[in-house]
Amino acid sequence: MTKSLKVDIMTAFFNRLSSIAKKDKNVFFITADHGAWALSHFKEKNPNQYLNIGISEQNMVSVAAGMSLSGHKVFIFTITPFLIHRALEQIKMDVSYPSLPVTIIGNGSSLTYANHGSSHQSVDDVSIINNLPNFEILHPSNNYLAEVAVDYAYNSKKPIYVKLDKGFFANTKIKNHKKGFFKISNTINDIKKKICIFTTGVISHDILKFVKQHNYKNVHIYEIFKIKPIDKKNIVKTISKYNKIITIEEQHINGGIGNILSKIIAESNINIEFKSIGINDFYSKKNGDRNWLRKQYKLDDISLSKQIFK
Secondary structure, three states, X not given: OOOOOOOOHHHHHHHHHHHHHHHOOOEEEEEOOOOOHHHXXXXXXXXXXXXXXXXXXXXXXXXXXXXXXXXXXXXXXXXXXXXXXXXXXHHHHHHXXXXXXXXXXXXXXXXXXXXXXXXXXXXXXXXXXXXXXXXXXXXXXXXXXXXXXHHHHHHOOOXXXXXXXXXXXXXXXXXXXXXXXXXOXXXXXXXXXXXXXXXXXXXXXXXXXXHHHOOOOOEEEEEEOEEEOOXXXXXXXXHOOOOEEEEEEEEXXXXXXXXXXXXXXXXXXXXXEEEXXXXXXXXXXXXXXXXXXXXXXXXXXXXXXXXXXX
């Protein structure tokens, strides 16, 4: 697995996939005319297991499904909205319905392409894929979890959606990732009102930094890596230790982790204070960098502080 902190999350993902493809000739990768530096390495090492199918996302999904039926382990890749929105019918009928082990890699997680506008931002992909039967959803936040996602998808016999970001992020080996969620904050002090924050993806780094900077002694942070299926039993066990649950996500709250956890809380008859924070049912019509756009969506430090302790 990748050790260097100088490797970005996409390179870590594709380097791991390349090493697997080199050993297993049934692994096949298709891109819809979308590149990445690490893909050049993949293509060089595995030239007969790589195809740029062009700007034809619907066709890519159907081709991947056909290859899967013939025994190939197929990974498909492009910018998330161009794949999840444009090819939804093919994803539903060709992959989800027959439950084929095709892995969809959505590049540009959440607000990655902030400057490109809403057409490139994947803030509703979890909601869409979460409603498709048989699919599992992985959302890695660093290089280690990106590589774990590759291994998980390669060994899975179900459709997988990997919500993949881009850039360089603090890389930590997560020993207890198999539950699908894990604690990333330090030990809580003995304070009466204990708050638990659940988050997912690379925004978890910023939330951890935010909590540390403000020296919040009564807050624990858990990161959800496997969004679907979620480990309901251990989620309930974790929630029962706290007085207040907050979810924070860089995506629409409708159909996101806030909805998933609130459903678990309701069905488990847990009497607890709950708040969901995320993008609240609108698209920003203004463009800026990721931090600027988070402010528009009230996901910046000042907005979070007001919402968490409201």
